[in-house]
Amino acid sequence: MYKCSLERMKDKIATFSQFGDAGHGGITRYSLSPAALQARNEFERRMTAIGATIEVDDVGCMYATINGSDPSLKRIVMGSHVDSVKNGGNYDGILGVMSAMEVLETVVEQNIPHKHPLTAMIWTNEEGSLYPPAMMCSGIICYDYLPEDIRGKFKFEDMMKSKSILDNKSTFGEALEKSGYKGDKKYRISPDNYKCMFETHIEQGPILEDAGNDIGVVDCVLGMFNYRVRFYGQTVHAGTFPMPKRRDAFYAASLALCYIHEEIDKLGISDLVYTTGEVVCHPCVHTCVPDFFDFSIDARHEKPEVLEKVLAIVKSCAEKEWNGCRCEVEKAWNRDTVYWDKELVSYVKEAAEEIGVSHQYIHSGAGHDAQFCAYMIPTTMIFVQSKDGLSHCEPEFSYPEHCTSGATVMLNAVLKADKVD
Amino acid sequence: MYKCSLERMKDKIATFSQFGDAGHGGITRYSLSPAALQARNEFERRMTAIGATIEVDDVGCMYATINGSDPSLKRIVMGSHVDSVKNGGNYDGILGVMSAMEVLETVVEQNIPHKHPLTAMIWTNEEGSLYPPAMMCSGIICYDYLPEDIRGKFKFEDMMKSKSILDNKSTFGEALEKSGYKGDKKYRISPDNYKCMFETHIEQGPILEDAGNDIGVVDCVLGMFNYRVRFYGQTVHAGTFPMPKRRDAFYAASLALCYIHEEIDKLGISDLVYTTGEVVCHPCVHTCVPDFFDFSIDARHEKPEVLEKVLAIVKSCAEKEWNGCRCEVEKAWNRDTVYWDKELVSYVKEAAEEIGVSHQYIHSGAGHDAQFCAYMIPTTMIFVQSKDGLSHCEPEFSYPEHCTSGATVMLNAVLKADKVD
Numbered sequence: 001m002y003k004c005s006l007e008r009m010k011d012k013i014a015t016f017s018q019f020g021d022a023g024h025g026g027i028t029r030y031s032l033s034p035a036a037l038q039a040r041n042e043f044e045r046r047m048t049a050i051g052a053t054i055e056v057d058d059v060g061c062m063y064a065t066i067n068g069s070d071p072s073l074k075r076i077v078m079g080s081h082v083d084s085v086k087n088g089g090n091y092d093g094i095l096g097v098m099s100a101m102e103v104l105e106t107v108v109e110q111n112i113p114h115k116h117p118l119t120a121m122i123w124t125n126e127e128g129s130l131y132p133p134a135m136m137c138s139g140i141i142c143y144d145y146l147p148e149d150i151r152g153k154f155k156f157e158d159m160m161k162s163k164s165i166l167d168n169k170s171t172f173g174e175a176l177e178k179s180g181y182k183g184d185k186k187y188r189i190s191p192d193n194y195k196c197m198f199e200t201h202i203e204q205g206p207i208l209e210d211a212g213n214d215i216g217v218v219d220c221v222l223g224m225f226n227y228r229v230r231f232y233g234q235t236v237h238a239g240t241f242p243m244p245k246r247r248d249a250f251y252a253a254s255l256a257l258c259y260i261h262e263e264i265d266k267l268g269i270s271d272l273v274y275t276t277g278e279v280v281c282h283p284c285v286h287t288c289v290p291d292f293f294d295f296s297i298d299a300r301h302e303k304p305e306v307l308e309k310v311l312a313i314v315k316s317c318a319e320k321e322w323n324g325c326r327c328e329v330e331k332a333w334n335r336d337t338v339y340w341d342k343e344l345v346s347y348v349k350e351a352a353e354e355i356g357v358s359h360q361y362i363h364s365g366a367g368h369d370a371q372f373c374a375y376m377i378p379t380t381m382i383f384v385q386s387k388d389g390l391s392h393c394e395p396e397f398s399y400p401e402h403c404t405s406g407a408t409v410m411l412n413a414v415l416k417a418d419k420v421d
Numbered sequence: 422m423y424k425c426s427l428e429r430m431k432d433k434i435a436t437f438s439q440f441g442d443a444g445h446g447g448i449t450r451y452s453l454s455p456a457a458l459q460a461r462n463e464f465e466r467r468m469t470a471i472g473a474t475i476e477v478d479d480v481g482c483m484y485a486t487i488n489g490s491d492p493s494l495k496r497i498v499m500g501s502h503v504d505s506v507k508n509g510g511n512y513d514g515i516l517g518v519m520s521a522m523e524v525l526e527t528v529v530e531q532n533i534p535h536k537h538p539l540t541a542m543i544w545t546n547e548e549g550s551l552y553p554p555a556m557m558c559s560g561i562i563c564y565d566y567l568p569e570d571i572r573g574k575f576k577f578e579d580m581m582k583s584k585s586i587l588d589n590k591s592t593f594g595e596a597l598e599k600s601g602y603k604g605d606k607k608y609r610i611s612p613d614n615y616k617c618m619f620e621t622h623i624e625q626g627p628i629l630e631d632a633g634n635d636i637g638v639v640d641c642v643l644g645m646f647n648y649r650v651r652f653y654g655q656t657v658h659a660g661t662f663p664m665p666k667r668r669d670a671f672y673a674a675s676l677a678l679c680y681i682h683e684e685i686d687k688l689g690i691s692d693l694v695y696t697t698g699e700v701v702c703h704p705c706v707h708t709c710v711p712d713f714f715d716f717s718i719d720a721r722h723e724k725p726e727v728l729e730k731v732l733a734i735v736k737s738c739a740e741k742e743w744n745g746c747r748c749e750v751e752k753a754w755n756r757d758t759v760y761w762d763k764e765l766v767s768y769v770k771e772a773a774e775e776i777g778v779s780h781q782y783i784h785s786g787a788g789h790d791a792q793f794c795a796y797m798i799p800t801t802m803i804f805v806q807s808k809d810g811l812s813h814c815e816p817e818f819s820y821p822e823h824c825t826s827g828a829t830v831m832l833n834a835v836l837k838a839d840k841v842d
Contacts, residue, residue: 086704134708205661222660226707235814238696238719239643239786240626245810250697250716251682254675261672275659276671278707279700283507286647286699286717286753287555287787288813295671296707298659332707365660366708389666391658392709 001354002112002415004102004407010400012098015042016082017090026394027090031083031125032060032175039082039094040181043122046101050108052120056183059137059159060124060176063187066104070115073421074195076414078103079121081369085129089396091202091403095384097122099200099407106411114418116195123369124181131162131172138369141188145375150335189373196344196378196417199370200406202398206389207362214402215409216362216383217349218340221371224300225307225334227314229256229276233325235283235291249293250281252322257295263313269306273365274299300365302337338371341378344417348382351412357405382410422775423533423836425523425828431821433519436463437503438511447815448511452504452546453481453596460503460515461602464543467522471529473541477604480558480580481545481597484608487525491536494842495616497835499524500542502790506550510817512623512824516805518543520621520828527832535839537616544790545602552583552593559790562609566796571756610794617765617799617838620791621827623819627810628783635823636830637783637804638770639761642792645721646728646755648735650677650697654746656704656712670714671702673743678716684734690727694786695720721786723758759792762799765838769803772833778826803831 019042020027020035029035040062044054047064055063065075080096100120107118128134139146139154146154160173176182189197208216233247257276264274275298282292299310318329352359362383364371373379384406387397440463441448441456450456461483465475468485476484486496501517521541528539549555560567560575567575581594597603610618629637654668678697685695696719703713720731739750773780783804785792794800805827808818 203661204658206663206666207661224660234811236810237625237787237812238698239645239694239721239788240624240628240812241694241786241810242627242692243694245627248697250700251678254678257672257675258679271663273660273662273664275707275710276669277659277709277711278705279671279702281700284699286696286719288698289696290698290700291814298707300660365662366658367660389657389662390655391661393656 002106002110002411004106004404004411006400006404008105009098009102009404009407012101013090013400013403016094016098020084022087022394024394026087026396027084028086028088029082029084030130031127032179032181033130036083037179040122043097043101047104047120050105052104055187056181057187058183058185059140060179060181060183061137061141061189062122063119064104065117065119066108068114068116068118073116074193075117075119076196076417077119077121077189077194078198078410078414079123080199080201081123081126083125083127083129085127085392087394088392089394091396091398092204092391093126095202095398095403096200099403099410102407103411103414112415114415116418118414121189125172126369130164130166131175132165135367135369135372136162138372142372142376146372191377194377196341197370197373198380198382198410198414199368200382200384200410201368202391203362203383203386204366204391205386208360208383208385209387209389211360213358213360214385214405215352215357215359217345217352217359218364218381218383219345219361220302220337220339221364221367222300222302223304223307223335223337224298225311226296226298226332228294228296228330228332229314229317230294230328230330231256231292231322231325233289233291236289238287238289241289246289247324248289249325250290252325253293253295255322256317256327260313260317264310267309269301272299272301272306272310274310302363304336338374340374340380344378344380347413347416348380348409350416351409355408355412357409382406423527423531423832425527425825425832427821427825429526430519430523430825430828433522434511434821434824437515437519441505443508443815445815447508447817448505449507449509450503450505451551452548453600453602454551457504458600461543464518464522468525468541471526473525476608477602478608479604479606480561481600481602481604482558482562482610483543484540485525486538486540487529489535489537489539494537495614496538496540497617497838498540498542498610498615499619499831499835500544501620501622502544502547504546504548504550506548506813508815509813510815512817512819513625513812514547516623516819516824517621520824520831523828524832524835533836535836537839539835542610546593547790551585551587552596553586556788556790556793557583559793563793563797567793612798615798617762618791618794619801619803619831619835620789621803621805621831622789623812624783624804624807625787625812626807629781629804629806630808630810632781634779634781635806635826636773636778636780638766638773638780639785639802639804640766640782641723641761642759642785642788643721643723644725644728644756644758645719646732647717647719647753649715649717649751649753650735650738651715651749651751652713652743652746654710654712657710659708659710662710667710668745669710670746671711673746674714674716676743677738677748681734681738685731688730690722693720693722693727693731695731723784725757759795761795761801765799765801768834768837769801769830772830772837776829776833778830803827
């Protein structure tokens with residue numbers, strides 16, 4: 001039983017929280033931004049200090065590797081991302097990188113015997129906040145292994161042309177060239193040289209906190225669908241057009257949203273989540289009745305049969321007229337539930353038990369690079385309790401004690417994986 | 422009884438519809454844009470051709486004047502605007518300018534005796550589509566006469582600094598300088614040199630068409646209030662946060678919008694209009710529950726006591742909790758009903774009767790430059806039937822016969838006003 005260092009973890013949290021510090025408790029650290037390059041430099045500095053070898057692949061993913069006793073064995077990799085959403089917090093992504101570093105630092109400091117080379121990794125551009133889509137580089141690297149309908153979104157050439165949401169002009173490819181972090185394709189993580197992958201991440205929900213557990217043993221990433229629900233009305237002048245003849249698309253969407261909530265509530269599925277987070281309103285001026293309103297609906301659950309029931313309700317909106325408006329329901333994408341490697345999950349569970357940290361099984365509702373990686377090599381995740389369940393916002397917080405426990409669990413799970421050639 | 426020319430009106434409609442032609446039936450002709458300058462040049466060309474004198478004031482308003490028989494009398498002015506909303510139609514605003522030109526052309530061609538100088542006028546930047554606010558230059562010119570709470574919005578210095586909605590940088594003042602249409606303040610319309618004002622405009626609603634009347638004798642501009650209804654929730658991740666703990670501001674706003682419709686419907690006020698046209702959603706991404714949603718509500722009715730009842734319903738939203746979200750209701754502005762000058766209205770009514778054009782009394786639900794002008798000098802409006810009640814959109818249409826009838830009614834009403842010194 002080996003333990004990671006609370007003091008060293010605290011120091012890493014304090015250090016990395018400076019890179020992109022927005023001045024009110026959180027960070028904005030877009031992928032390949034100056035703040036992200038600071039984080040990468042700090043990663044390199046700390047890993048070089050413990051004797052790790054640094055490699056960078058052609059999409060900027062960084063790998064810091066320490067040797068094991070058997071040079072013929074594949075690497076065991078731990079990693080996550082250093083980029084954040086706009087006005088995000090100090091834990092999402094970076095905790096997985098800090099935990100991987102902490103594991104390597106502990107192994108070196110305590111001279112812990114291990115056979116496999118161990119690698120701490122930074123996945124480039126997980127959030128896709130500046131250059132969409134999310135999980136861009138795990139999508140590129142795992143391309144050949146992804147299900148066909150997902151794969152189409154991640155063509156290398158298309159990704160290089162992804163435009164900045166800030167200027168709608170400069171591309172991810174240009175940012176990569178400029179960053180100095182465009183390395184060699186030969187260094188990409190692949191089944192040829194990597195045995196398995198661990199990703200530690202904050203939970204981003206309140207389940208662990210509510211249950212009083214510090215650590216989540218993650219068993220899967222939930223399946224989901226993402227649709228657009230669109231309403232077509234007629235723009236008329238706010239002052240001149242009698243109410244009975246109006247076809248107001250915003251009011252139509254509101255009626256439909258209330259209907260969707262009512263109908264889904266009737267299903268009584270306690271662990272379903274669904275979100276209508278993005279809206280488009282046209283022409284969106286106070287003197288015009290909207291002729292178009294569009295909202296996203298994202299629903300997540302482990303069981304496909306549950307998602308089908310929910311989707312049937314969403315689709316039924318298109319069969320009705322809403323305040324005189326026509327409704328269309330269009331698929332954006334969906335994905336099946338991705339289960340983690342059973343053996344790796346059992347290592348995490350055993351490690352948590354042996355350490356005596358409070359824990360439970362949990363699903364991941366959010367997508368992570370690990371999810372694409374799982375199509376390529378055995379993969380699993382470890383969750384750390386999130387305070388108030390908040391994430392993707394500045395108050396995002398996890399106690400350093402829990403963060404350290406997460407790293408300790410990962411360390412001991414990795415050592416279990418190390419025992420198997 | 423004098424009549425305007427259908428052929429000449431058709432020619433003007435065809436000509437002016439080219440300036441800013443968006444290629445699919447309508448125009449985009451922002452104030453002081455190249456397309457608007459083409460319209461101004463054409464106005465000058467046609468008015469100079471009939472011997473009118475052209476003047477331009479310091480905010481770009483243009484005045485084309487023909488003399489009357491008594492040089493000591495004040496001018497009678499007819500006018501509207503040449504600017505449009507984005508993807509607007511070929512009638513809103515420009516019809517009033519074309520009608521004013523048509524009246525002057527008819528007076529000159531038929532050598533119609535009149536005592537007062539007669540002026541056709543272009544008000545600058547009525548729509549405020551590129552440089553807000555709407556009715557900017559009538560606001561500036563009528564500043565001293567406006568009610569105090571309206572006036573504050575139209576300070577000359579502030580208006581010159583109004584930024585383009587396209588680049589959020591270039592200002593109205595800069596555009597005015599560049600346009601070559603910054604003239605002399607001494608030419609501004611004022612009670613010293615102008616007796617009264619007529620504005621012909623499309624109805625922008627379906628009331629005349631539904632009643633089978635070509636022309637509206639407008640008696641007032643409806644009073645209105647404009648408020649913002651805001652909902653404050655909590656952003657959480659779409660995949661990780663259980664439904665019962667969510668505080669979704671978009672869902673909250675939808676519930677409240679349905680409540681507002683239900684409660685206002687119960688009042689049973691058939692001639693009330695209210696519109697929720699502008700929305701703001703934050704952070705507006707499909708993977709986040711919105712923590713903020715805000716919609717405008719614009720309600721219009723002749724009677725203040727009716728508007729008070731409606732406002733009480735809107736304000737009651739702030740006393741409730743909506744899906745765990747707090748609600749705030751904030752006033753943007755309101756205005757009282759502005760009644761047109763009774764004598765001028767009677768001239769329009771008599772002219773319509775004498776000509777034998779089908780007509781009715783009607784309120785204006787929309788704001789117009791005439792409404793600010795009415796605080797300064799006697800003012801009235803004439804409406805022309807709108808096909809399907811559509812406006813501020815490309816299908817906006819009025820029959821040339823109705824447009825010509827509108828000009829004929831204005832001509833004969835102006836001649837009635839001309840009889841009174």
